[in-house]
Amino acid sequence: MPVLKPAQHDDHAVPFDGTRGIDDFSTAPPPDLPDKKALKKELKQHVRDLHDLQRKLYADGRYAVLAVFQAMDAAGKDGTIRKVFSGVNPTGFRTSAFQAPSGRERRHDFLWRCARALPMRGKIGIFNRSHYEEVLVVRVKPALLEGQELPNVDPATVWDERLESINDWEKHLARNGVVVVKFFLHLSRDEQRKRLLARIDRPEKNWKYNAADLDERKLWDDYQAAYDTVLRTTSHPNAPWYAIPADNKHYMRVAVARVMVHTLENLDTAYPTPTDEHMEVLEQGRRRLLEDH
Numbered sequence: 387m388p389v390l391k392p393a394q395h396d397d398h399a400v401p402f403d404g405t406r407g408i409d410d411f412s413t414a415p416p417p418d419l420p421d422k423k424a425l426k427k428e429l430k431q432h433v434r435d436l437h438d439l440q441r442k443l444y445a446d447g448r449y450a451v452l453a454v455f456q457a458m459d460a461a462g463k464d465g466t467i468r469k470v471f472s473g474v475n476p477t478g479f480r481t482s483a484f485q486a487p488s489g490r491e492r493r494h495d496f497l498w499r500c501a502r503a504l505p506m507r508g509k510i511g512i513f514n515r516s517h518y519e520e521v522l523v524v525r526v527k528p529a530l531l532e533g534q535e536l537p538n539v540d541p542a543t544v545w546d547e548r549l550e551s552i553n554d555w556e557k558h559l560a561r562n563g564v565v566v567v568k569f570f571l572h573l574s575r576d577e578q579r580k581r582l583l584a585r586i587d588r589p590e591k592n593w594k595y596n597a598a599d600l601d602e603r604k605l606w607d608d609y610q611a612a613y614d615t616v617l618r619t620t621s622h623p624n625a626p627w628y629a630i631p632a633d634n635k636h637y638m639r640v641a642v643a644r645v646m647v648h649t650l651e652n653l654d655t656a657y658p659t660p661t662d663e664h665m666e667v668l669e670q671g672r673r674r675l676l677e678d679h
Contacts (some may be wrong), residue, residue: 402621404619413572413633416637425640432640436647443508444508451564452510453510453511453567454518454567456613458573460582466638497517568625569642570630582600
């Protein structure tokens with residue numbers, strides 16, 4: 387079972403013992419932040435590294451890597467995914483964005499739709515929102531739970547039970563070669579306000595504006611409490627959480643890229659070693675090609 391070890395330099399890793407919650411992590415980047423040019427240069431290097439590491443992951447074929455992204459509205463999930471994974475081969479990469487469950491999805495257990503979207507071994511999968519919506523959005527808006535028509539739901543225990551199911555499922559994935567790494571893009575309320583205003587004031591961003599985002603913003607404290615519980619109870623060696631400062635987009639992307647490179651570098655992947663029989667086939671191919679001129 388792959389056990390992930392946070393990078394030693396990474397202050398954004400959520401400990402596995404529940405001792406740190408959402409208020410223990412900053413939304414702002416470190417005070418010694420490099421300038422924008424340096425951050426862009428570092429990101430380019432990580433993009434190149436991810437390209438090479440994905441090739442080895444694909445060739446090795448024993449592991450799948452799943453990166454989960456959760457955040458409040460306007461934190462920058464889409465842009466981060468686009469920038470960090472811009473260099474990976476599309477044939478070995480899949481992004482799944484989870485919106486409100488469909489009628490069919492609601493008639494299955496809450497993990498079903500996410501299980502169907504898991505990457506195959508050798509590939510990288512991205513969850514833009516995820517199974518955690520069921521202990522975040524649904525917890526903040528319990529009326530959604532009633533719409534799932536579940537039998538024997540006890541409001542006093544259902545959230546602990548769902549968190550337990552998530553932990554068990556992620557351990558099951560680890561046993562079967564799926565490496566899960568989870569990113570909470572930690573945005574401040576003030577920065578969210580600025581970004582939502584930009585969606586109104588800048589014509590090229592108007593298409594992003596959704597009035598419902600303001601309704602969600604009213605529930606800010608409830609969401610923060612729900613995220614606090616998630617971070618404290620579901621960060622474990624098989625699927626660690628990283629609380630990434632999101633107030634500075636350039637730093638956020640670099641921080642995510644660092645974690646992804648670290649995760650892939652620490653898997654015991656390798657290009658397959660040819661067998662003696664395969665070496666003979668290669669040599670035969672060489673001779674035929676050299677004679678074909």
